[in-house]
Amino acid sequence: MNFSEVFKLSGLLCKFSPDGKYLLRITVWSLCTKSVSYIKYPKACQQGVSFTRDGRYMALAERRDCQDHVSVFVCSDWQLLRHFDTETQDLAGIEWAPNGCVLAVWDTCLEYKVLLYSLDGRLLSAYCAYEWSLGIKSVAWSPSSQFLAIGSYDGKVRILNHVTWKMITEFGHPATINNPKIVVYKEAEKTPRLAPGRLAFPPPRAAAGVASPAETKYEIASVPVSLQTLKPVADRANPKIGIGALAFSPDSYFLATRSDSVPNAVWIWDIQKLRLFVVLEQLSPVRSFQWDPQQPRLAICTGGGKVYLWSPAGCVSVQVPGEGDFQVLSLCWHLNGDSLALLSKDHFCLCFLETEDRVGTAFGRPGDHT
Template identity: 35%
Template sequence: MDFSEAYRYSGSLPTYSPDGKYLATAEDFKLVVRDVDTLQVVQLYSCLDRIQQLEWCCRSEYVLCGLTQRPIVQIWSVKDPDWTCKVDEGPAGVNAPRWSPDGQSIILVADFQIRMTIWSLVKRTCLHINGPKFADRGFGFSPDGSMMALIERHDCKDFLSLFAAKDWKPLAHLALPTQDAAGLAFSPDGSCFAVWDSSLDFQVLVYGLDGSCLASYRAHTDGLGIKSVAWSSTGQFLAVGTYEQEVLLLDNATWEPCAQLAHCEVVPESEQLVVYEEVEDTPPTNAPAVAQPPQSRPTPAPRSKPGGTQSSGKAVQVKRVSIVASARAQPAEARVVEAPRVDTRSHYVVQTLPARLRSLKPPIDKPNPKIGIGRMEWSADGKFLATRNDNMAGAVWVWDATRLDLVAVLQQVCAVRTFAWNPRSAQLAIVCATSRIFLWSPAGASCMHIPLPAFAALDVRWNRDGASLLVADRDRFCCAYTNT
């Protein structure tokens, strides 16, 4: 894997254009558009205030800049530097500005969720929708962009509204049987969408495009409810993450659980399961280490990329040690999660099974406990599901949806910040606020050192072609290029 130099950014994370050709970054008042392959500046624009949010339109021609402190939205054209657009919401405020699917309108939410405003850039008109429940979630568009569903809050009750995205005419308006609706998401196949309750109640509702309720699933009434929800890329499964440290897979035929994926502290023995543990090198070496399961193919030697910095090396011999013994040998505080050591190198070792994972017991007297499935991500082909159990923050679990079974666990030294799947292959990238990127695929797992001083990777995003990914620090970013 080859790495570029580090570049500065502020506010919103750098964003790839939908066509994968450009990279938009914010530097205080400036919008910088770079070429993805060379990272050379293509366009440079000056905004009226500090940029807080960036978003590309679907055609990769316009970039929306949210200046929420003003509150103003400015739009720039990549192809025509002289063209610009400004929307001033005045005292109403601007929150979470975004594009409509057709790229002809922008959607803004006022302060305190008083109203949602849809500005048409073609007709130069605006439409107000009162009472959106959330600014940054609680609404979505069908995959073909023809319909918008919105959760509203009126008189302390939840409502659902459907709109035709072409002319924004209302299609349906109905009351939701939820205590406190927390989110909404369309199925990737466009046949339905799901609405789920918050931690107050364990309830998932599935609605058709005409507003009819197709199914309702309620797991139990005791304890906390739903923490996260994610559709598989095929729409076959709806993954529901719970505070009880398990994932329920609802199939689209019966809308009942076809599997319960438990995240236990002790990983049982299984022929198809591999547990990788990150081990820091002492002293550090100059090579990334690759740990592979039995009979996996070797990692190809990296190719150099012009203008970049290369991180290369040979695979090390896999060691099999007991994670149970290593966990017991450490102090209790160290077994939970260790503080990031930014420039330390590391490698993976394959553990013997059964294996014990590092776990944290959250305090019961504080709100929003760090327990349960806080993040889930499906692979592009819908075969694999990656999850993180928040009270085992250093572990990433990878499940095979075709076998409904666990295939890999990656135990990190530090808490996992985020992870993302390659949009073109079953390759998972993980970052943990260290100077390393961790990659998993069915062939094995590897640790790649970022050759930049004091770089702590906090976020990672793939380009649409899967050939490069963006890695972001707090105020710097670099691009990593795969060798395939």
């Protein structure tokens, strides 16, 4: 059995060997002491492992005797701290609150259920928005640990508070924006400017086969604005509906969301005022987005050769520097917020953002509208 091929499947925590004789387990390797620890019974789910932000504890989803469990380990010596069963039919994911005091556990998409446990395994609260329909698709904590955002297949985001664990508001994602107070940025291709008296000629034959990427800019659209929607295929698994991605800004002031039925748009919500603040509509479906860890600045990629940045001061479209056609499929900020790692199918690119005391910036200064 080729174990390296199995571990390439990063979404799986464990897997049976093809002959069914072996069950893989989690292996913890120490890069300092070269010691090895083994943890049995991990459950194969999309988000079955979660670490507290300070790195002291790890929660692991487990499946034993047809029952879901959660084990909490001390990361310093990998000793078991707590072990408890969960009131789920088929646990789909777990996530620690940033303060490390509460663990969110949610059930399969066939059962709308969010369970909140304390560090010692006590059930603090349970939340269910509706029944008899597809349920939870995405979950995110605010950095302050005050809010838990739950994205559902019904196209809404529900915000729970940390005091009563009740819903304080819900955000819908309509296909038409009518409110004039909401700013809608639409990506558009730039029209090349020609000098007076000059005509545009086709490129030479030698360069005709090289397709240069078109420059784009953001334009502020006038309401009402109709966003591009995607009609889901009803007879296929994993329909393109619901809230597929959501993330809070580092100051917990903003929440970015993406509805899979409106794939080209990113919705940015004002959490202080509990209202929609900005909508960004791209020319292509949004593949990934992530907040700058140091400030409310959102980076977006759509699978093309550009990176898009938004901040409360404005937004900018930037061509990825380099040779060839680099298609950005995902991205990740450095912890200090001064650089971005961009990933394509076979390569990655590390881009540094120049500071304000230098001449120009790699991705534009805050406030640029291009």
